[in-house]
Amino acid sequence: MTAQHAVSHDDVMAALATVNDPELHASIVRLGMVKEVVVDGDKVTIDFELTTPACPLRETIDHDIRAALEPLGIADIQIEWGARVLASNPKEGQKPVAGVRNIIAVASNKGGVGKSTVASNLAIALARAGASVGIIDADITGPNLPTMFGLEQGFQKESTGGLRPAERFGVQVVSIGFLLPKGTPVVWRGPMIGSAVRQLLHDVPWDDLDYLIIDLPPGTSDASMSMAQDAPVAGVVIVSTPQEVSTEDAMKAVAMFEKLDVPVFGMIENMSYFVAPDTGTRYDIFGHGGAQKAADELGIDFLGEIPIEPAIREGADKGVPVVEGFPDSETAKAFERIAGQVAARISVLQRMGV
Numbered sequence: 001m002t003a004q005h006a007v008s009h010d011d012v013m014a015a016l017a018t019v020n021d022p023e024l025h026a027s028i029v030r031l032g033m034v035k036e037v038v039v040d041g042d043k044v045t046i047d048f049e050l051t052t053p054a055c056p057l058r059e060t061i062d063h064d065i066r067a068a069l070e071p072l073g074i075a076d077i078q079i080e081w082g083a084r085v086l087a088s089n090p091k092e093g094q095k096p097v098a099g100v101r102n103i104i105a106v107a108s109n110k111g112g113v114g115k116s117t118v119a120s121n122l123a124i125a126l127a128r129a130g131a132s133v134g135i136i137d138a139d140i141t142g143p144n145l146p147t148m149f150g151l152e153q154g155f156q157k158e159s160t161g162g163l164r165p166a167e168r169f170g171v172q173v174v175s176i177g178f179l180l181p182k183g184t185p186v187v188w189r190g191p192m193i194g195s196a197v198r199q200l201l202h203d204v205p206w207d208d209l210d211y212l213i214i215d216l217p218p219g220t221s222d223a224s225m226s227m228a229q230d231a232p233v234a235g236v237v238i239v240s241t242p243q244e245v246s247t248e249d250a251m252k253a254v255a256m257f258e259k260l261d262v263p264v265f266g267m268i269e270n271m272s273y274f275v276a277p278d279t280g281t282r283y284d285i286f287g288h289g290g291a292q293k294a295a296d297e298l299g300i301d302f303l304g305e306i307p308i309e310p311a312i313r314e315g316a317d318k319g320v321p322v323v324e325g326f327p328d329s330e331t332a333k334a335f336e337r338i339a340g341q342v343a344a345r346i347s348v349l350q351r352m353g354v
């Protein structure tokens, strides 16, 4: 269909002004997301700026824009998607981390529930979406990220230039494990752990990160506490397995972060169920839905569930997380959806001035 009369730039802007961002509930024009509109005959090109490249609502926005422009009878609508991630505002007394716009902590009270697995796959999912991402292994007593990212422990121990991020799968990775030969037990006392995390944050030359993920050690240890107090954490993702002993601990972690005034983005249920690869039968090995129930009780978001997936464990041991190794798997897609939700929550909190 060709336009009945020439469509003007003003017509297009007026139509776009009626479209609301589905999460921020304000006009995309007022929010400054429409960077440029070029009208060329019956072709319109819109330069659109999302608040995150991992935006889960891009298709909704695309649909709403096309619907709003429909009455203008434009034959060809091109939308060029870009993204600019803003920085979270540090709270009073918190020192911003140079080169880092938003810090996302991944935590649980319990050990072994999958924090490092979630942290590494979220980091890679955000990077694959086009964000610039870093990750810190704050588990100073038992750093696992070097193995999970296929990076050798101790490879920077001869370095004189201090700890530098290693680039892997598009993510800047830093771990105290880089400085320690493999297998060395680390005996740190509480205050030392706190200051080591501070060093990982502030002494590493981060290169213009949209998101820095912090993989916390289990429990309400000194590292978690001091990090949550000093670092300008945008929010925390809580990982739990379905069974009650885990959700109880996860609820304690939520209470701790809320007390410290750190926003809780929501809860993830890891090892949620198992689908037998030979028969396709689903087994709820640890029960199912416990984390959703806990999140509902606490009034926080439930961010999604990750199945028990042999490829996750194998990938972790081989140094290729599932999102990188099997990007088309259901599990990788579940991580991508969670990453999108977390990134979107950060955008919303920023606009609310939190």
Ligand SMILES: Nc1ncnc2c1ncn2[C@@H]1O[C@H](COP(=O)(O)OP(=O)(O)OP(=O)(O)O)[C@@H](O)[C@H]1O
Residues within 6 Å of the ligand: 110, 111, 112, 113, 114, 115, 116, 117, 118, 139, 142, 144, 216, 217, 218, 270, 271, 272, 306, 307, 308, 309, 310, 312, 313, 314, 316, 317
């Ligand atoms: N969904 C899953 N399916 C299969 N294996 C998993 C899954 N999630 C985690 N694992 C495996 O379980 C083990 C523990 O996971 P992970 O190291 O991520 O937990 P953690 O909470 O970081 O542990 P810690 O408290 O020791 O830091 C790892 O071997 C990991 O590969």
Ligand SMILES: [Mg+2]
Residues within 6 Å of the ligand: 115, 116, 117, 139, 144, 215, 216, 217
């Ligand atoms: Mg861990």
